[in-house]
Amino acid sequence: MEESYSYPVEARNTVRRHRERAKYDYETVHAIVDASSILHVSFLPTDPENDPYPTILPMIGSMGSFKGESSDGAQDLYLHGHSASRIMRLAGGGGSDGIPVCVAATQLDGIKLSLTPFNNSCNYRSAVLHGDAEVVTDEAEKDFALRLITDGLVPGCWDNQRVPPTRSENLSTSVLRVRIATASAKINQGGPADDRKDLQNDEVTGKVWTGTLPVWECVGTPIASATNKVAKVPDYVLRKQQNQNAENEKYARETVSVTKEKK
Secondary structure: OOOOOEOOOOOOOOOOOOHHHEEOEHHHHHHHHHHOOOEEEEEOOOOOOOOOOOEEEEEEEEEEOOOOOOOOOOOEEEEEEEOOOHHHHHHHOOOOOOEEEEEEEEEEEEEEEOOOHHHOEEEEEEEEEEEEEEEOOOHHHHHHHHHHHHHHHOOOOHHHOOOOOOHHHHHHEEEEEEEEEEEEEEEEOOEOOOOHHHHOOHHHHOOOOOEEEEOOOOOOOOOOOOOOOOOOOOHHHHHHHHHHHHHHHHHHHHHHHOOEOOO
């Protein structure tokens, strides 16, 4: 049996509500991050007296290991953004350890309607990662990360576009490497759960519909740009649309019957 490696369970990343939904293994956490089109990255201000509020940015990123897969499956998180952005400037001047960040990834898989609004719920997959972010300065690692992130959005995209990046493109784009210190995932599955007294109330059960609305991210039919000169939509683009839609719908529908919440 293949061994599953996990993030250390500490006070910072321990799931306290519904502990039975918690996962700490690398595979689960990384899969949720890579399945999320947008990651929300939080960091603290450098001058809390004049700027007391934490900042959160929507960013694009992917999990990966520049040095190759480690024996335990550990990976870093790579994020990309404009070189002049605040987070890049902070991370670039944050010293050898970079700056501390918290990254959240979430997938909504279903809306569960119960007999009462107080028992309504959602099926979801979420992951929260804590780590230190620093700007990647090694050119080979930066190229690796840019390709990883690009193909993370649309597999095969990098090899089918104009590459390598120009000098000006490279100068205007920076990559953050987040070395993960702790992380956790939380997954909710199954159908609605109702209180026994409501289930035994014929008046309530006779007039209130209960069930699950499966929810999944859908890629629409490709629309060519005004300057496009290629008549046929490339196969790698069509595969993105077809594969993601099929996989997301399958998961959202199947997760409804996986387990039932316990009251």
